[in-house]
Amino acid sequence: MNYYELVILKSPQSPLTYQSDEQLEIGSKVLVSIRNRKNLCEAVVIKNVEKPSFKCNDILEITKYFYNDKMIGISTFISQYYVCSLGEALSIFTPYNKEIEYINDEINYNSNIQLSTEQQKAFDFCEEKKQALLFANTGSGKTEIYIKTIEKILNSGSNAVLLMPEISLTPQMQNRLEKVFGENVAIWHSKVSKKRKNEILEGVYTNKIKLIAGARSALFLPFKDLKLIVVDEEHDESYKSDSKPRYNAKDLSLYIAKKYDLRLILGSATASISSFHKIPYYRLKQTFYETKKRILFDDSSLELSPKIINKIASTLNNENQVIVFLPTRANFKYQICTDCGKSVECPFCSVSMSLHKNDLALKCHYCGYTQKIPETCPSCNTGVIHNLRVGTAEIEERLKELFPEKSIKRFDRDEIKTDTKLKSVLNDFNNNKIDILVGTQMLSKGHDYHNVKLAVVLGIDAVLNMNSYKSRERALSLLIQIAGRSGRKGEGEVIVQTQNQDFFEFYMNDCDYEEFLSSELEFREELYPPFLKMAKVLFAHSNGLKVKDEMDKYIKILKKIENIEVVGFGQSAIFKLANKYRYEIILRSSNIKALLTALHSIDSSMATIDMDTNF
Structure with a gap:
């Protein structure tokens, strides 16, 4: 009889000992029974052990699946660093299939992409550095650099994964990748059907699918020989899982690349402060199209002020399209001064305090400091601190009242629930069947809108005044991403509703995001990540x-x-x-x-x- 230590998948339990008359390999996926559970549980063999002093249950079934050493090694790190059980960490991986043999067919891809001089320099930098940050302005062509790098990796017989925030996995990106890599590429995210996911896994098992472009879970697929990880929009917070294990796919990509000597490219127009601080970067500023962008500001406290309504009307009259952005689809509420636009900051933490209405108090979620809601603003001593509320549904309704003859659609998670709906709305918008698209952060994600000449940004002060040390970084990054959707070719305008014009104007017009990151690093030293x-x-x-x-x-x-x-x-x-x-x-x-x-x-x-x- 053989004795094994097993971890139960998805369970917070510590390893358990079972017996089997068969010899099992470490990493084998098996089925066992656990007291109080009706159904059999999936488990993974992690260790051979001596016969214990207690009676053991039998391993009931040995499946055709297994987790290799690398998967177990990464899972061990996840369980230690993100504080979860090994069973919970292993459960995010898709295991290998012992019964399917990989195909070793050599395919030579040719993208025919000609990189500009600047792009070539960026490409060479990423080749040389092994793990690099491609800090590239919107429209500077970082996707071409990704494709050229992927092409080289695939031509050498290895695999690549291109991670993107789920809402960036657009039909446009799929078309671009399929044009070069044909049926050897697949798109992987939560809206892909179970049937399609099984087809993709079959392709990954046989090595017919050599490149996966996917959301964070794509990192954990059973690749034959993964040699390149690309993390696009690396600043995006959706790379952090909000369920156990609470890993960050971007940070994990860096760990995997360093530990297993893989190539890694992190890309963003608004690089995260941690990547900027820790990873060698190449700054790519030159854009493909000459774009003239005017940034206008509106300090009105109305959701849709006369200035904004007039701008929308004149853009529509010129037969151009408009996007209207809000930070969140639901009604967000925030407290700002009606005169100066400042929020009430905690005197000990340099972050905005949150409203606790029932206690009639403002509270800091970092240090617990509490004060009563002031009658006048502490910054200017004249304005009144007001509670504001606004949401996508209200804005859509108001615009339909103002422009009844125009086609107005919402683009947020409540509205876009399937992949088909996403494709259909984007196609309609790109074919000029929709005049105004009202949406949330989904609008900021790499969609290439051809005829958008005006981007309206509402509620950015809610992000800037959040109770977080990241609030300035989030607000500015978001504004730059949204601004990048207007006037992709030719002229474009962005109108920003804010009472913090000085901050946004300085970094949008007079200064570069790189300078912002440098100044933000000074602010965070000895207080916040990436230093702590x-x-x-x-x-x-x-x-x-x-x-x-x-x-x-x-x-x-x-x-x-x-x-x-x-x-x-x-x-x-x-x-x-x-x-x-x-x-x-x-x-x-x-x-x-x-x-x-x-x-x-x-x-x-x-x-x-x-x-x-x-x-």
Whole structure:
């Protein structure tokens, strides 16, 4: 009889010991029964062990699937760094199939792409550096550099993965890739049907599919010989998983590339501050088309002011299209001064405070500092702090009232629920069947709109005044991405509704994003990432008193641990969710080992840990 340690997939449990009269390879996927569970559970063999002193259950079935050493190695890192079980970490991988043999067919791809002198320099830089950041302005042609690099990797017989935020995986991108790589490329994301996913996996197993362009889960497919990872829009926060394990696919790509000596290209027009700080970069500013872009500002507190309405009307009269952007599809609420546009900042953390209406108070979610809502603005001493609300549905309705004869569509996650709907709306917009597209961050993602001459940006102050150290980076990055959708060829205008014109104008007109990142790094030193590590411990339970007691217990424990700092605690921004009361503790440390040891010591069924939180 042989004895094995197994981890149960998707389970937070520690490894369990089972027996089998067959000899099994490490990484084999098997089926076992667990007490109290009706159905058989999927498990993975991770270790041969000596016969234990206790009685073991049998391994009931050995499947044709297995996880290789690399998958187990990466999963071990994920479980340690992102604080989850090995079974939870392994469950994000798609295993290999023992019964299918890879095809070794040599195909020679020729993209016929001629790179410009600047693009060639960027391409050479990415070749030379092994792991590089392509910091490329909107319209400078980073996709051509990706394709040329992928072409070279595939021609050498290896595989590549191109990661993109899900909403950037557009029909346009699919067409561009299929033009060069034909049926050897596949698109992978959550809206792809199960049947199609099985077909793609069959292609990956046989090596017929050599390139996957996909959302973050594409990183965990069973490639034959992965040699290149490209992460487009690397600044995008959707690379961070919001369910367990709470990994960041961009950061994980960097870890995998360094550990297994792979090529990595991170690309963005608005590079993230962490990549800019840590990774060698090439700045590509030259754009393909000469575009003249005028940035206009409107400090009105009305959602659609007369200035904005007139601009939209004149653009439509010239038979051009308009996009209207809001930071979120739902009604967002934010507090700003009616006179100066500033929010109320925490005196200890340099971030905006959040409104707690029931307590009639403003509260900092970093340090817990609380104050009553001031009668006048602390910045200018004259204005009044107001609560504002606005959403995509309201804007769409208002525009339909103002322009009844025009075609106006919404482009957000409530409206675009399937891949087919996404394709149909984008095709209609590109064929001039839609005059105004009203949407959220989906609008900012790499869609190439031909006839858009006006981009209207509403509610950007809500992002700038968020209760987060990342608020300036998020707001400016978002504005640059949206501005990039207007006037892709020729002239374009962007009208920004803000009461913080000085900040946006300086970096949009007089300064470069690179300079912004340099100044932001100075602001964050000794306080925030990338210089320190931050983690959030979220406690949730249907009993509000019980969960608060649990948080209080851990505050006392964590405050005694050396080299970590409890920087904030209290109610979560969304205090009650799915009938559970939520409290959180924010931790930071310059000592990653001390922080991880502290996080691994938290043993509570109410706690969820988020390392490198997108706070």
